[in-house]
Amino acid sequence: MGEGQVSKAVLIxxxxxxxxxxxxxxxxxxxxxxxxxxxxxxxxRDLRVITARPTRDDEAQVPHRLYGHVDAAVNFSAGAWLADAAVELTEARAQGRLPIFIGGTGLYFKALTSGLSTVPPVPPEVREGVRARLEQGGVEALHAELVRRDPAAAGRLNVRDRTRIARALEVVEATGRSLLDWHREGQPPLLPKDSFSALFLAPDRDELYARIDARFDAMLGAGALQEVEQLAARDLDPLVPAMKAHGVPVLIRHLRGEISLDEAAEIGRADTRHYAKRQFTWFRHQLPEFEWVKPEQARGWLAAAVRAAREHD
Known part of the structure; x- marks a missing residue:
């Protein structure tokens, strides 16, 4: 594909x-x-096996970007990802390559196609203070504090959602404004309407759940437990996202001797199936611009998308 010939991106x-x-x-x-x-x-970087990242052989065949480029200690955000994605999109277009965004994180695709709110950075001392109160008083007390300081945000959150409650409280404490206010003011989308073709791969549920179960077992066979053991040895903050990746908390429980490996695997498979169900619901309601396609129809759909992407500007 020659330089300047790519006018659209493809989202999978x-x-x-x-x-x-x-x-x-x-x-x-x-x-x-x-x-x-x-x-x-x-x-x-720490989560190659347990997240089923592309293999090194796959990565050697074509350029793969934004895989394993963040340390597990980092509380990586959608805004940070969007900034990185902007760099990769610019580079792909400069090289005349078709940009193919692929993943299952609805918020990333929402940021890509609808923009994202711009929340100022929270000072470390504010974040540490909120997390100290969370550890000392528990999530219910922290939610009660949020109800007093930002009732609108508190009303939208599950009272047990430690991460989001802490985040909302950090923002109101650091900025004096509700997180909801910041969400209403944002940055424009990286891919505005008509600049992309978007596919949501929608296999049969029973077939998908069987694949999830088989893949979890395959990941264990490929070294997932050893990977999680190395991550646990770092003694990271349990609230950072990497520590909550599917399979990580339950395998840590096994490593601590709390449950057997068979029990951990069963819980891990069930958690992943539940996550897949939530992904279906989220994309259906939040990203209607994605066209739902069965796996057997995907190649034909993508061929048409590539023809659209190759149109001259």
């Missing part, structure tokens, strides 16, 4: 274990593309 979303990575690789090989990660857990 879908639930975990739906076959997105193989599809993106095939498309990149055939269309001269670059695969850009849009999965919030595959960004972490």
């Amino acid at each position: 979303a879908g639930p975990t274990a739906s076959g997105k990575s193989a599809l993106a690789l095939e498309l990149a090989l055939s269309a001269g593309g670059v695969v850009i990660n849009a999965d919030s857990m595959q960004v972490y």
Whole structure:
């Protein structure tokens, strides 16, 4: 594909274990593309196996970007990802490569196509103070504090959601304004309407759940437990996102001797199935611009998308 010939990007979303990575690789090989990660857990360097990142062989075949480029200690955000994605999009277009964004994180795709609110950085001392109160008083007390200081934000959150309650409280404490106010003022989308083709890969549920179960077992066979053991040895803040990746908390419980490996695997498979169900619901309601496509129809759909992407400006 020659320089200047790419006028659109291709977005491939879908639930975990739906076959997105193989599809993106095939498309990149055939269309001269670059695969850009849009999965919030595959960004972490420490989590190759447990997040089913593309293999090193796959990465050697075509350019793969934003995989494993963040340390697990970092509380990486959608805004940070969007800034990185902007750099990769510019580079792909400069090289005449088809940008292929692929992943299962709805918030990343929402930021890409609808923009994102711009919340000022929270000073470390504010964040540490909120987290200290969380550890000392518990999540209920922290939620009660949020109800007093930002009732609108508190009303939208589950009273047990430690991460989001802490985040909302950090923002109001640091800025004097509700997180909801910041969300109403944002930055424009990186990919505005009509600049992309978007596919949501939607396999049959029973088939998908069987794939999830098989893949979790395969990850254990490929060294997932050892990977999680190395992560646990770092003694990171349990609230950082990498420590909550699917499979990580339950395998840490096994490593501590609390449950057997079989029990951990069963819980891990069930958690991942529940996550896939939430992905279906989120994309259906939040990203209607994605076209839902069955796996057997995906290649034909992508061929049409590439023809659109190759249109001259």
